[in-house]
Amino acid sequence: MTPTQVSYLVFGIVLLVAIVLDLGLLSKKSATISLKKALIQTVFWVALAFAFGVFVWFEKGRTEAFEYISAYMMEWSLSIDNIFVFILIFSFFKIEENHEARALLIGILMAIVFRIIFISAGVVLVERFEWILYIFGAFLVYTGVKIFAVKKEDDDFDPAANPVYKLLNRFLPIVHDDVEGKFIVRRNGKRFFTNLFVIVILLATTDIVFALDSIPAVFAIVASKDEMIIYTSNIFAVLGLRSLFFLLKGAVNKFEYLQQGIAIVLIFIGLKMLLEKLVYIPAYISLMVIIICLAGSIVYSIQAAKADSENKS
Numbered sequence: 001m002t003p004t005q006v007s008y009l010v011f012g013i014v015l016l017v018a019i020v021l022d023l024g025l026l027s028k029k030s031a032t033i034s035l036k037k038a039l040i041q042t043v044f045w046v047a048l049a050f051a052f053g054v055f056v057w058f059e060k061g062r063t064e065a066f067e068y069i070s071a072y073m074m075e076w077s078l079s080i081d082n083i084f085v086f087i088l089i090f091s092f093f094k095i096e097e098n099h100e101a102r103a104l105l106i107g108i109l110m111a112i113v114f115r116i117i118f119i120s121a122g123v124v125l126v127e128r129f130e131w132i133l134y135i136f137g138a139f140l141v142y143t144g145v146k147i148f149a150v151k152k153e154d155d156d157f158d159p160a161a162n163p164v165y166k167l168l169n170r171f172l173p174i175v176h177d178d179v180e181g182k183f184i185v186r187r188n189g190k191r192f193f194t195n196l197f198v199i200v201i202l203l204a205t206t207d208i209v210f211a212l213d214s215i216p217a218v219f220a221i222v223a224s225k226d227e228m229i230i231y232t233s234n235i236f237a238v239l240g241l242r243s244l245f246f247l248l249k250g251a252v253n254k255f256e257y258l259q260q261g262i263a264i265v266l267i268f269i270g271l272k273m274l275l276e277k278l279v280y281i282p283a284y285i286s287l288m289v290i291i292i293c294l295a296g297s298i299v300y301s302i303q304a305a306k307a308d309s310e311n312k313s
Helices: 003-024 037-061 063-093 097-128 134-151 163-171 193-220 225-239 243-247 258-274 285-310
Strands: 184-187 190-195
Touching: 003 037, 003 225, 037 063, 037 193, 037 225, 037 243, 037 258, 063 097, 063 225, 063 243, 063 285, 097 134, 097 225, 097 243, 134 193, 134 258, 163 193, 190 258, 193 225, 193 258, 225 243, 258 285
Parallel strands: none
Antiparallel strands: 184 190
């Protein structure tokens, strides 16, 4: 077997065992996820992702390992924006908390399928039209500048105005209730979809919007264009979304400046992609930039929130 085939095999085995552990040992149907359990699950997924990075180091080399960790951290940080929108979706539909974990699991698994499709399409495009990387780079720089300059207003997101939500209401019979955690119910001999079903679809399709930024970014970070690294970094980051949701659920306002940190990273990655032929930036430099920007923005956000709280008191 080739190193790539071995890597895919190990990744598949690790992923299967991890999902079984996550579902069987750390989750129960219709159970509310506590902050402690969410922290355990988050540490579990992050540790597993980094352990796979160590495996990549020994199997493929140091450069590929740095690329994998950089890509994972980029995807993981961008996922935090997903979390804030996910919280708004659940708040809008007002389903019971003990049904949130199951809805998140199904929505995230669907999001992974969509991501695999998008990444596969991206790989084909890059192989056939290498110049498309410059479009990706320009898009990342534009996106980074835009989100850095504009103050984030999550409250402006209105699930009721979402095009997917409107389509579902138009073409499917929906009963807007939380019917004991069911996705489909029968009333008067007719089948109706519930709010929980709508939430799952919105979670999966909302992730597609965020993938428009993250997938071009991962192509820029992974200079080797190793498909295994691109796929695995994305999947590990998305799988950690569920526990991250419950961990950050009560702290959505404590990371006000994370957006600026992500914006700087996007601009850096976009410029790296645009200047790839002129300037060589090692993978470990990219990793350092990502860590400094994200850690710095998180620390600054916490300090700013603390100072604001003290001023108000």
